[in-house]
Each structure stands twice: as C-alpha cells, then as structure tokens.
Amino acid sequence: MxxxxxxxxxxxxxxxxxxxxxxxxxxxxxxxxxxxxxxxxxxxxxxxxxxxxxxxxxGELNLGRRRAERAKQMLTSFTDWFTQLNHCQAHITETMGAHIYKIDQLCNHRMGIPALSGNQLSLQYSPQQILQSIIRDIEQARYSIRMVFYIWHPGGLADSVASSLIKAANRGVNVKLLLDSAGSNKFMKSHWYTLMVNSGVHVVQALEVRPWRIFLRRLDLRQHRKIIVIDDSVAYTGSMNMVDPEYFKRDSGVGQWIDIMVRIVGPTVNVLAAIHSWDWEFETGERELPLVPLCNPEDELPKHPIQVVPSGPGMPENMISQALILAIHQANHSIRITTPYFVPSADLLSALKTAAQRGIHIDLIIPQKNDSLMVKWASRSFYGDLLDAGVAIYEFYGGLLHTKSVVIDEQFCLVGTVNLDMRSLWLNFEVTLAVDDIEFTQQLYELQQKYIQQAIKIDYQSWQMRPIYNRALERMYYLFNPLL
Structure with missing residues (x-):
C-alpha cells in the first residue's frame, strides 16, 4: 500500500x-x-x-472562437468606413495643434480614424445635470438611440432615463442598449429589463458571464465603454456609468462617486456611433454602420479637432496607451491627471518619471478611498518612485474620484472611460477623446483644480516614514498587477 x-x-x-x-x-x-x-x-x-x-x-486574452473570428472579419470593413472620413472637410490637418497632430497620425495609420473639427463640446460634472441632459435629448430623439455602458444600476434618475427610453421605443425610435453582463447584473435582474424588452428596446448583454466556460473565454474581459448617440447628431461619453450616485454603492464606505461626461455635437458624433456599431456587431453579429457624416462644418463652429481613440480586443492593440504616452512625451510644462485606479504599465510609469525628470510639473490626483483593496495598495507601491522623480501626488477625500482625465500644458486634454491600469489600457473595451480645444481644456483644468482643493498632498518625507506593514502590503499586492 x-x-x-x-x-x-x-x-x-x-x-x-x-x-x-x-x-x-x-x-x-x-x-x-x-x-x-x-x-x-x-x-x-x-x-x-x-x-x-x-x-x-x-493570463491570456481569449475572446472565444466565435468572437475572435468575427472581430477579425469586422476590422477591414470598419477601417474602410473610418478611412472615408479622411476625405471630408472636417479633417483639417492645417489647424491641428502639435499635441493632437501625432495622435491623429497614430489613429489614422492604425485604424483609419482621423481627428475631426467642427464640434461643440459641453463639459458636465454634476450627476443631476448629466442625467437631466440625457433625458432631455432622449425625449427629442426621432429615429435612433444607441447606448453602451459598463454599469446600469437601478435607482433615482437612472430610472428616469430608463423610463424615457421606454417612451422613445413606444413612439417608434430604434433603441439599442448594450450593457456589460457583469457590471449591469443587477439591472438585468430588475423589472426595468423586462419593461424595456416588452416595449421594444433592444437590450443585449455584452460578454455574458458563463462560469461553465471559464477555460474557453477570459471572464474578466469587460465592456467598459460609456457611449450614448442620439439620432447620430448628439453624443455623450466620459467616466460616468448609468447610475444616480445617490443610489449607487452608498454602503461601500468610499463616498459618492465623482464623474464627468462630455456632450458632443458635430462630426465626431458619427465616429462614436461607429464605435457603438463595432460593439453591437462584435456581440450580436448584426451590422448597422451609421451614415458617413457630411463633414462640412459651418464657419462659425470651432475648428479645434477631436480624435476618438478606441481600444479593445479585435482592434489594434494598445492605441489608448500609445496616445497617452505620446501626449506625455509632448508636454512642455505641465501634466495633470485624475484616475480612480492607478496601476501603470512599465511604459507609462517610465514616461511619467521621464517627464518629471525633465522638469515637467506633474499632478496626479487619485481617490483616498478606493472600492478595490488590491488596487489601493498596488497603487501606493508606485508612490515612492514617482515622488522621488518629482511627481506631486494628491489623494482626493471628497468621494471616489472616478473621473478619467489628462490635461497637457493647459491646452490639450484626454478624457474618456479608461483608467490608468493595465486592465483598461491593455484588455477592456474603452474609448478616449483627445481634444485640441483650449476653452474646453481650461474648463477641465479648473475642475481638476477643484479636486485638488479637496485633496491631501502626499509629503515625500512622511511617505518614507510609513509603517513597515504598509510597505509589505504594497509589495504583496504589487505582485498581482497582471490581475488588476
């Protein structure tokens, strides 16, 4: 025996x-x-x-055989659609600033997406303002509404948005709602899902979680974009999920979530509509690309261009990461960043340290309290290197700062859905706007300044004196970077 x-x-x-x-x-x-x-x-x-x-x-990006084959077939068609925009009058390279010119080259060469001028932007940062604005635009919808969100959480004004979508569908508007299966699990189990489906709203779960297929497709791959497109004429994107913060994770101990959205009118709306079409076809196999915009911006509209930068499985790899690093390397005097989750790649960490070491003033603003314990301690493992390089780090105490924004030289900005962690930059479906508009950038910079006023600056000497058990936790969670 x-x-x-x-x-x-x-x-x-x-x-x-x-x-x-x-x-x-x-x-x-x-x-x-x-x-x-x-x-x-x-x-x-x-x-x-x-x-x-x-x-x-x-450990590996596994889409599953069906989705992987579909994404491969889609890329050529969507690239051809985007490439048509290069020939319209809204692609004006002569008026591009130095910051966006190279990002336009990057996105154009990799996926055919050009930066387009002639847009009107509105920065919205009050939850009530954002949700009421969305409701008003939905009430004006005539023929189509496209939405994709990571989280839709019932309660408060989010229910009013759901009600307005049902009314739109009842009056004949084609409503397509794509929600991440994991992030919107509570919504899928609520009565709102049934009401929407019964009213004719097309609700689709993105990347449906099926535990019995854990070895056939990566379960933590998530649809993290937040996009609304109404009648292909008005669009929203930014950091805010479809939630009313007064009804969302109030018992998590991190305070109210702090977010922004950008309302857009102009040629860029059609690019965001095409990104939604990509996500819809990736999940359902149904193709419905928007019409190519006329792209004839009126003389009185601002000419400052916007570059839409998408990333995710099936698309060219690391485009948002590349655009971000390009922007950092081009900074001449200042960089200011807000992100809820900060677990940078080696390339991004090196870019930030190099910028600081060549004299660029860098402010990094992250939440003091985080809903992810692992991310909290992993983030702090990078503090020492950044502080030593001269980066100013602020911990925001006014809630969970969920805004994802980068302002370069107070003239150019990046704003969207992407967190500065490897999951967002390398894995999830994300979208970022690179905006070459000084007035809009100044508004965002002033908002970031308000965040700093509700933050505590990390002192390098005090940080060096932190307890040994803190250092141990930082190093332990640092090992789990690939999972964060």
Missing amino acids: DKIYHILTLVSIGLYWLLVATVTFRVVFKKRAVSVSLAWLMIIYILPVLGVFCYFLF
Whole structure:
C-alpha cells in the first residue's frame, strides 16, 4: 500500500512539474511586457496551484472562437468606413495643434480614424445635470438611440432615463442598449429589463458571464465603454456609468462617486456611433454602420479637432496607451491627471518619471478611498518612485474620484472611460477623446483644480516614514498587477 502511495505521489509531482513547466514556457514565449511576464511567473511559483489556475483564467486574452473570428472579419470593413472620413472637410490637418497632430497620425495609420473639427463640446460634472441632459435629448430623439455602458444600476434618475427610453421605443425610435453582463447584473435582474424588452428596446448583454466556460473565454474581459448617440447628431461619453450616485454603492464606505461626461455635437458624433456599431456587431453579429457624416462644418463652429481613440480586443492593440504616452512625451510644462485606479504599465510609469525628470510639473490626483483593496495598495507601491522623480501626488477625500482625465500644458486634454491600469489600457473595451480645444481644456483644468482643493498632498518625507506593514502590503499586492 505504501508503495502505491509513493508511486501516486511521484506521478502527482511529475504531472504538476510538467504543468508548471508548460505554463512557464507559455508565459515566456507570449509577446508582452517583460514586467507582466515576470509578475505572472512570480504568482505561479509563489502560489503554485492557485497561480496556475489564475493564469488559465486571466493570463491570456481569449475572446472565444466565435468572437475572435468575427472581430477579425469586422476590422477591414470598419477601417474602410473610418478611412472615408479622411476625405471630408472636417479633417483639417492645417489647424491641428502639435499635441493632437501625432495622435491623429497614430489613429489614422492604425485604424483609419482621423481627428475631426467642427464640434461643440459641453463639459458636465454634476450627476443631476448629466442625467437631466440625457433625458432631455432622449425625449427629442426621432429615429435612433444607441447606448453602451459598463454599469446600469437601478435607482433615482437612472430610472428616469430608463423610463424615457421606454417612451422613445413606444413612439417608434430604434433603441439599442448594450450593457456589460457583469457590471449591469443587477439591472438585468430588475423589472426595468423586462419593461424595456416588452416595449421594444433592444437590450443585449455584452460578454455574458458563463462560469461553465471559464477555460474557453477570459471572464474578466469587460465592456467598459460609456457611449450614448442620439439620432447620430448628439453624443455623450466620459467616466460616468448609468447610475444616480445617490443610489449607487452608498454602503461601500468610499463616498459618492465623482464623474464627468462630455456632450458632443458635430462630426465626431458619427465616429462614436461607429464605435457603438463595432460593439453591437462584435456581440450580436448584426451590422448597422451609421451614415458617413457630411463633414462640412459651418464657419462659425470651432475648428479645434477631436480624435476618438478606441481600444479593445479585435482592434489594434494598445492605441489608448500609445496616445497617452505620446501626449506625455509632448508636454512642455505641465501634466495633470485624475484616475480612480492607478496601476501603470512599465511604459507609462517610465514616461511619467521621464517627464518629471525633465522638469515637467506633474499632478496626479487619485481617490483616498478606493472600492478595490488590491488596487489601493498596488497603487501606493508606485508612490515612492514617482515622488522621488518629482511627481506631486494628491489623494482626493471628497468621494471616489472616478473621473478619467489628462490635461497637457493647459491646452490639450484626454478624457474618456479608461483608467490608468493595465486592465483598461491593455484588455477592456474603452474609448478616449483627445481634444485640441483650449476653452474646453481650461474648463477641465479648473475642475481638476477643484479636486485638488479637496485633496491631501502626499509629503515625500512622511511617505518614507510609513509603517513597515504598509510597505509589505504594497509589495504583496504589487505582485498581482497582471490581475488588476
């Protein structure tokens, strides 16, 4: 009997060694950042069984066979659609500032998307203002409403938005609502889902979570965009999910979520409509690209261009990350960043440190309290390097600062759905606007200044004196960067 146990033990050890060796080779030979590969190897060896299991779940971008094939077929058609915009009068390279010119080149060469002029922008940062504005535009809708959100949480004015969509569908408006399956799980189980479907609203779950398929498709891949397009003439995007903050996660201990949205009128609306069409086809297989806009901006409209920068599986890799790093490298005197989750890639961390070390004034504003314990401690593991390089770090205490924004030189800005963590930059479906509009950028900069007034600046000397157990937690959670 002892001999059988001995043989079984040896076989188990051999099989486990073979499994770890196979996963190790797979990690090493995947084309990705060295820091990510090393982090995964540490997780696999420090947490032997759990580490291998986590790698199979989260280690590789696996869309599933059907979605992967569909995305590959879609790319050419959508690139052709975007490329047509290069020939319209709204693509005016002569008026582009230095900051956006290279981002236009990047997005144009990689996916055919040009920066377009002739847009009117409205920065909205009050939840009541945002939701009431959306309701008014929905009430004016004549033929189509396209929406995609990560979270739709019932309660408060979010219910008023749902009611306005139902009324729009009842009067014949074609309403397409795409919601992330995990983020909007509570909505899918509410009576609002049934009411919408019964009224003719087309509600689709994006990336539906099915536990029995955990090894066939990556479960933590999420649809994180927030886009509304009404009649292909008015659009919204930004950081805010379809929630009323007074009714959302009030018991989480982080305070009210602080967000912004941008209301857009002009040629850029059609680009956002096309991004929604991409997401809709990716999930359903149904194609309905918007009409190519006339792109003949009136003389009195501002000529400052907007570049839509999307990213996500099936699209060219890392476009938002590349656009962000391009913008950082082009800064001449200042960079100000707000993000709820800060777990930067090695490239982004290096870009920030290099900018600070060449004398660029950098403000990083992140929430003091976070709804993710792992992210909180992983974020703090980067404080020392950034403070040492000269970056000013502020912790916002007025709630969970969920605004995702970057202002460069007080003249140019990036605003959208993307967090400064590897999940947003490398994995999820995201969208960012690069805006070459000084007036809009100044408004955003002033809003960031208000955030700073409700924040505590981290003192480098005090930070160096933090307790040893804090340092241990920071280093421990740093190991889990690939999962954050």
